[in-house]
Amino acid sequence: MIKKIITAAMIFIMMTCLQLTAQDFKEKYRPQFHFSPKAHWMNDPNGMVYHNGIYHLFYQYYPDAKVWGPMHWGHATSKDLFTWKEQPIALFPDSLGYIFSGSAVVDAKNTSGFGKDGKVPLVAIFTLHDPVQEKQKTGKHETQGIAYSLDDGKTWTKYKANPVLQNPGISDFRDPKVMWFEPQKKWIMTLATKDRITFYSSPDLKSWTSESNFGADAGAHGGVWECPDLFPIMHNGKKVWVLIVNINPGGPNKGSAGQYFLGDFDGKTFTAYSKETKWLDFGTDNYAAVTFSNTGNRNILLGWMSNWQYANQVPTDPWRSANTIARELGLKTVNKVIYLTSVPVKELDLLKVTSFDLKNVKVKDQLNLTEKANNKTGLFRLDFDLKNAGDFSIVLANKEGNELIVGYDKKANQYYIDRTKSGKSDFEKGFAEKHIAPRISVDANMTISLVADVASVELFADNGLTVMTDIFFPESVMTEFYIKSASGITIDKLKYTVLKASTK
Incomplete structure (x- = not known):
């Protein structure tokens, strides 16, 4: 009889623990259809790419605490932009530094030479942030490196000759967003360089040449320029180039925000229609927003749903931060001025x-x-x-x-x-x-x-x-x-x- 009572009690305790575990998995404030890591710190989305029917989301991640720390690239995948599966960490810090923001491309022409046995390489381009040099105030603590994957993003090999782009002496030299420029058969890197954007080109993702810069006398300058993006959208039969530049601080409602410019790009120089500030999002919680690469005619944007004013303090546990929902970008003319538009992606209907x-x-x-x-x-x-x-x-x-x-x-x-x-x-x-x-x-x-x-x-x-x-x-x-x-x-x-x- 005593054994039966003890057994019943143990079963009750076990069932209670199971129930608590299930409930605890839906923590207070946990987003239900926005991506958030199961635990620990996350900020900027980066390396976002669509390949073989899968959306790959990489993001700034610190796996040892729920505050910012030495940056890794976390990784999640989805087939519909809403049902995300968290994957093993993709890139870890190394002797060259932390792995800061960047981008990823499908090197379909194998310009890098990383492809083998017919396998198309995914190539990640990222900022290496050296904390030792930063303390020494050399002004050269950020360089650009690359890594490649031959198994659809599951595992990554860093290029042995990193960094591929050295720092000319600019303290904030980061967040490379890379795209293929078909008219001139070359890669274009859009890089945030303190208070402006510098464009670089490369035939193979390994050797880079400076082309031009933009922005010293344009847009908002309340804080450092970060996380840029460059891509075209067709509008009334014309190709309009969109340049997104995130800024921190200096947003329209304080803190972090994203601005954008519209103009022309000839493979070397970006020429803006206007130097006035246009805001991507007027709220306080859409930062480091950039687009997925390799999505054809769709321009799909995703941002970090937080703000550096309070990102390390928000009352969530055991994780911090989520991303916005994915948004489809377009253009619209109002009083002869063209504006960027963004609306929820059609996949939201699945929910x-x-x-x-x-x-x-x-x-x-x-x-x-x-x-x-x-x-x-x-x-x-x-x-x-x-x-x-x-x-x-x-x-x-x-x-x-x-x-x-x-x-x-x-x-x-x-x-x-x-x-x-x-x-x-x-x-x-x-x-x-x-x-x-x-x-x-x-x-x-x-x-x-x-x-x-x-x-x-x-x-x-x-x-x-x-x-x-x-x-x-x-x-x-x-x-x-x-x-x-x-x-x-x-x-x-x-x-x-x-x-x-x-x-x-």
Whole structure:
């Protein structure tokens, strides 16, 4: 009898432990359809490449703590941009330094000579950051190295003659984004060099020649330039070159952010249409955003969903940081000025659980959609159209009284995200603020898409002309949902979609 009692108790304890383990795997604030590492620190996405039906995401990773440390390249793979599988670490620090940000390409022509037995090499190009030289203040502590893979990114071999690009004496000399320039049959490296971008070219990814630089007198310069990207998009029958430059600090709502320039590129020089600052995302939590390579006519962008103002302090455990959802880029002309647009990739539809559609919805004061949404997880996508834009706010709330507010101020002609009462914010004095963004569109009609996860919102207004990304940390899941308008609005079409988790 005693043995039976002991056995029953042991089974109960074991079952309880199993239940706790399953519950603990869904930690507080854990994103459910944004990639985040199972544990430890992550920042910039890098080396993103599509190859043989698989999206490869590499990222800055420190496997020994959940704060920034000696950088490695973490690795995750996906077939749909949402269901990510974490892979073994791809690149480790070595005698030449930490492995900072960079890119990866499919060397289809085997220009590098790394391919063997018909196997096409993937080649990673990255910054080697030497902490010893950094302490010595030589100004040459960052160089560029390469590595290659012949097994679809599973394992990597560093080039024995690294570094392939020495530092001419620029303290911030990093984040190489490499692309193939077909007209001249050469590789182009877009490199962040302190307060400007320097372009290099190479026939084989091993030997590099400086071509030109851009940006000393253009764009925002509130902080160091980092994580650039260069690629073309067709617009009205013309090839327009997009140059993305991330900056820290100096963003439109403080801290880290991404800016972009549009112009022409001839294989040597980038000539911008304008030197004015255009922002990729007006929120505070989309940094180091760059595109996947080898995706054909699709330009797919992914960013680090955090900000250097508080990235090391956010209250998540046992990991820190996530990425934005993948976004499809395009171009749109407004008043004869071309702007970059970004909207959620079509693969987001794969996460649909249920949805409802409403037409001619009149909102005066408050419309409570909590019961109709019946959303226990807080994961959703909201799309609606207005013919005559007026003041409104979309409120996400919970039983503790936390509120995350996304809205539009007609008088100021600004969108905003207000996280002043959104939950935990005492980890950084500037976190609990209201962020604003201009409405770029001049159309009376307005389109809104809002994507919400457990601890983030991403706003895509006017078909992606104005974008905002913000993270937040509510005390419990935001299951309450309201639309408010003091002046009154009529929503022509509204679609609310409950989304499912894609992470384990």
